[in-house]
Amino acid sequence: MRSDIIKEGPERAPNRSLLKATGVTDSEMRKPFIAVVNSWNDIIPGHMHLNKLADAVKAGIRNAGGVPFEFHTIGVCDGIAMGHEGMKYSLPSREIIEDTIELMVKAHQFDGMVLIPTCDKIVPGHLMAAGRLDIPAIVVTGGPMLPGYVDDSYKDFISVSEGVGAHRIGKISDDDLKELENFACNGAGSCAGMYTANTMACMTEALGLSLPGCATAHAVDAKKVRIAKESGERIVEMIKENLTPRKIVTYKSFENGIMVDMAVGGSTNTTLHLPALAHEFGLNLPLEKFDELSRTTPHLISLRPGGSNFMLHFDRAGGVQAIIQRLSSKLHLEQRTVNGKTIGENLKELDIVNPKLNKEIIGTLENPIHAQGGIAVLKGSLAPEGAVVKQAAVDPGMHVHTGPARVYDGEKAAMESILAGNVKPGDVVIIRYEGPKGGPGMREMLAVTAALGGMGLLESVALITDGRFSGGTRGPCIGHVSPEATEGGPIALVKDGDMIEINIPERALNIKISEEELKQRKAAFVPPKTEITGYLARYQRSVHSANTGGIVD
Incomplete structure (x- = not known):
């Protein structure tokens, strides 16, 4: 194990002494040391619940015979930083997040890591660290926020943002805008449409770096807690298998990710994050690849902001795995995933709840929303x-x-x-x-x-x-x-x-x-x-x- 370098032999008695000061026992010294990399904080709705998910991850690690050690990264809320000088710091935070993960993991020689991000630049920063470090890693994205409910219809953060313009021209009143402000954002989770945070969660699952179903399992859903616990259990097995990110993610994986991106109508920010991520995996992903695959990949689901459905509808219709099923004739199904199975093998086990809703929400290759992809x-x-x-x-x-x-x-x-x-x-x-x-x-x-x-x-x-x-x-x-x-x-x-x-x-x-x-x-x-x-x-x-x-x- 990599961690043996800090805990094996007489010369490591000082190191062990400091570890024991944190409560580590002699029996735990013989187990894999696993970093639980958490971007929890109190100011981002998408991250304020991640302490609970980290607890579930650590329980899973202990269940499977590992020793978890939690540390935190920074995180910028794009919505709160929007429209003022603070937004200058959002994209630059991506590399800081990646660097801090590298510093902590390398300094303490962890055997593997579970990454727990949710929002816009934080998910890419974590993924980039996984590619750079190439130790066994699995990602638990924090999940979408439930949509709010105002004037007998679902609303979200973009409803409030557009409400500012509507208010300026007298289309809605002060009270209407206040109503949106109070009830459109419904609690923990990333904003409720296919915005950058949820797009990158979908990319994480499509690349094979999170368990099936993780991207669309909502922040307040017990399913998310179970996925977190299962991810903690799985990382211990990945360490035994020496299954690292670069053994999972290849150029074909990025092609799969882009095709899923096109099918879900994802954020244009993927054209920043996926090439940067590929760079950390030692690959070159040109901007032209997005357009090439967009021309041959149909847009299959109408999600906010371009459509009327929310992430809640997408999850109920089967989520990313349902999109992969629709695109199966186009995707590289032999690509591996963190659960040790290929994308194709995962499809064989797919059990989509409520197939009627699936057909209503997610189009088919023969009957898409648009003939070309989202970007x-x-x-x-x-x-x-x-x-x-x-x-x-x-x-x-x-x-x-x-x-x-x-x-x-x-x-x-x-x-x-x-x-x-x-x-x-x-x-x-x-x-x-x-x-x-x-x-x-x-x-x-x-x-x-x-x-x-x-x-x-x-x-x-x-x-x-x-x-x-x-x-x-x-x-x-x-x-x-x-x-x-x-x-x-x-x-x-x-x-x-x-x-x-x-x-x-x-x-x-x-x-x-x-x-x-x-x-x-x-x-x-x-x-x-x-x-x-x-x-x-x-x-x-x-x-x-x-x-x-x-x-x-």
Whole structure:
């Protein structure tokens, strides 16, 4: 066992003495030492229950003959950080989380680890650590929040966000907005639609790094506690088998993950996190792979924000395993999973509850929601290295659009202008200097997109940014424009009134000016100077562009 290095032999008496100070017994010294990596905290709804799941994991480890040691990582709540300076710190926290897990595991020589994350950048950070460390590991994602209930219908966090825009134009009252504020978010768990947190939980299960059913088992469901306990038991067996993440996850696993992503209409943030995760597994996952698989993988379930169903409906319809069953003719079924079985073997044991609901909620290859997957990658004179849009959440009338640019240097200026009523139907809003380096930190623009949605403009106004969007974004919102403005990408050269061409079916994103004019603007371009200190300054110096996954050297 790896942990023998800290507990075997006379020379390790000092190490054992410190371990015994924590209560470890002589008999436990002969058992595997297992890290329980918990991102529990009091401020994130998706994480406030993880202490209970950690208790279940530790019980499972003890049941199976292991010794658990719990430690914690940081976690940023994107919703609370949204719309202000705090959002600059969300994406950069991903690498900090990964690094802290490496530090703790390497320093203490654990034999294996159970990872317990829930939300947007925290799940990727944990997964990246699993790929980097390559010791036996299993993931217990914390599970979705139940939807709230307001005005006789289900609501969620995005309902509140869009309520701000609706309130600004007088569509809802102060009392209506307060009602949403009070009852839309229903307690523990990640936000109730197919936003980034739940998308990444689905990716974790599709990659084979969590037990079947884990992604959609809700935070308050006893099923989640049982999965946590079973995961604790399973990690002990994985250590005996030396079954490590790199023996489970291959390039074909990432192809499986992307196809599941396309079928569920997941967050555009997967185009950041999966390439960064692949990098930690020693693989290269190009942005173009998402578009390639999107063209051949249908969108099978209509989930919030682009549809009407919530994660609750998805779980009742069979969750990720039901999607895998639908896609079985396309997927690499020979890929291994943490339970020691292949994806195909897991399907043979699949028992989907309520098959009638399954057929109503989840489409088939013959009768999908959309013929293509949820995400499209656009390129052109405005985004030579690519941009990303959740095409499944775009009104068909905006799949092809040409309109005048309204240019804003930063999210704050755009938000103020939108709420002041300056953006009109047909406009193309450009928000720049919000990329990985330019932000720095590549802020999500949910406050902006939700305001446009609440004001009824997402069927007539497009938004383009070198920043990114929340998984809760809907409408013609195109992010991750590369190269970003700070690096002199064409988005830095756009002027008010320039005509912008969007053609999602043709995967095109262009600025309609001559090449000569573009060259002249490029020659005159001087990037703005910003004073950045602290961690963000270090991040700015080392982060790569969005089309690489925003990886950090």
